[in-house]
Amino acid sequence: MRVFNFSAGPAALPLEVLEQARAELTDWGGSGMSVMEVSHRGHAFTELAEQSEARLRSLLAIPSTYRVLFLQGGASAQFAAVPLNLTAHGAAADYLNTGTWSGKAIEEARRLGVAVNVAADEAGSRYTTVPAPGALRLNPAAAYVHYTPNETIGGVEFPYVPDTGAVPLVADMSSTLLSRPIEVSRFGLIYAGAQKNIGPSGLCLVIVHEGLLARARPETPSVLDYTRMAAHGSMLNTPPTFAWYIASLVFQWIESHGGLAAMAARNRAKAELLYGAIDGSGFYRNPVERSCRSWMNVPFMLERAELEPLLLREAAAAGLTHLEGHRSVGGLRASLYNAVPLAAVEALVAFLREFERRHG
Numbered sequence: 001m002r003v004f005n006f007s008a009g010p011a012a013l014p015l016e017v018l019e020q021a022r023a024e025l026t027d028w029g030g031s032g033m034s035v036m037e038v039s040h041r042g043h044a045f046t047e048l049a050e051q052s053e054a055r056l057r058s059l060l061a062i063p064s065t066y067r068v069l070f071l072q073g074g075a076s077a078q079f080a081a082v083p084l085n086l087t088a089h090g091a092a093a094d095y096l097n098t099g100t101w102s103g104k105a106i107e108e109a110r111r112l113g114v115a116v117n118v119a120a121d122e123a124g125s126r127y128t129t130v131p132a133p134g135a136l137r138l139n140p141a142a143a144y145v146h147y148t149p150n151e152t153i154g155g156v157e158f159p160y161v162p163d164t165g166a167v168p169l170v171a172d173m174s175s176t177l178l179s180r181p182i183e184v185s186r187f188g189l190i191y192a193g194a195q196k197n198i199g200p201s202g203l204c205l206v207i208v209h210e211g212l213l214a215r216a217r218p219e220t221p222s223v224l225d226y227t228r229m230a231a232h233g234s235m236l237n238t239p240p241t242f243a244w245y246i247a248s249l250v251f252q253w254i255e256s257h258g259g260l261a262a263m264a265a266r267n268r269a270k271a272e273l274l275y276g277a278i279d280g281s282g283f284y285r286n287p288v289e290r291s292c293r294s295w296m297n298v299p300f301m302l303e304r305a306e307l308e309p310l311l312l313r314e315a316a317a318a319g320l321t322h323l324e325g326h327r328s329v330g331g332l333r334a335s336l337y338n339a340v341p342l343a344a345v346e347a348l349v350a351f352l353r354e355f356e357r358r359h360g
């Protein structure tokens with residue numbers, strides 16, 4: 001039996017994708033082998049790589065002035081790759097601090113000698129808000145502005161794209177990329193670990209404007225160097241072939257379900273249903289300011305926190321899994337990525353109402 005999996009990551013994948021992967025696991029495309037057993041430099045895999053990039057470009061309408069990279073090391077490797085590729089040691093960069101993940105990006109940039117200017121910090125609201133557009137203290141001489149459009153743990157999402165003028169905007173879109181259409185040309189660089197909305201962990205997508213290439217520090221490890229990776233089709237070394245393959249099936253799945261506009265409509269409906277149920281009860285509570293609530297990650301708590309372990313047990317028994325909040329913040333959280341169907345959210349809402357009826 002498949003459960004409804006609300007994990008924040010690694011997260012649910014579309015059932016159709018898993019079934020296709022299973023059907024061709026031992027004989028991929030008539031090769032007599034699984035996709036994991038073929039050479040990444042062979043014709044079949046090279047074609048997969050090209051087609052998957054073309055599909056991603058078409059889904060996101062990525063302009064031809066951007067390179068698309070399929071890298072390893074997850075989003076966390078990009079916390080280091082961004083400063084290594086875009087700054088000289090000691091150069092200044094702006095970071096917006098809206099929670100756990102932007103905090104980790106800041107820490108890594110400082111380790112690498114970036115003079116980090118925290119251009120906004122939402123600590124005052126305990127990271128339940130995003131800065132107002134006019135409140136950003138941006139440095140016009142910064143090498144880039146880094147932010148996290150969707151904070152996966154706090155469930156806080158920017159309802160706008162910051163205007164950084166001529167300074168390139170860098171976005172960690174790990175938990176939001178492919179959830180809706182975006183305007184890629186607003187960004188200098190977008191990166192996203194795959195295990196939220198794209199595919200298996202380990203793979204990380206990077207979409208970088210060609211104007212940001214060729215400025216890496218000389219000591220940048222080759223596998224983190226955008227220019228070298230772009231020149232080698234992301235295959236300077238052996239890529240994570242199985243993860244890449246699953247991501248390519250996910251791109252096809254999105255395409256066949258109406259593309260990103262359709263994903264956005266579904267995701268909005270799912271989020272509205274769950275927030276409506278939480279707000280309409282005196283029993284559950286979401287701490288995030290309404291204007292910046294995430295469509296993807298919905299943290300919530302019980303007014304009677306002592307009931308949370310019981311709720312988690314009963315939910316799991318009812319086939320609703322991974323509802324625990326991140327270990328750093330506790331409480332509960334439901335992640336509603338593309339692969340989580342509306343039926344899952346309907347089942348969750350019905351469960352929450354019934355739980356409240358019995359314990360409220």
Ligand SMILES: *Cc1c(COP(=O)(O)O)cnc(C)c1O
Pocket residue numbers: 009073074075076077101148150151152172173174175193194196201202
């Ligand atoms: C999950 C996540 C990360 C970390 O991803 P790893 O692949 O584990 O390195 C970074 N940023 C955001 C916004 C995330 O959701």
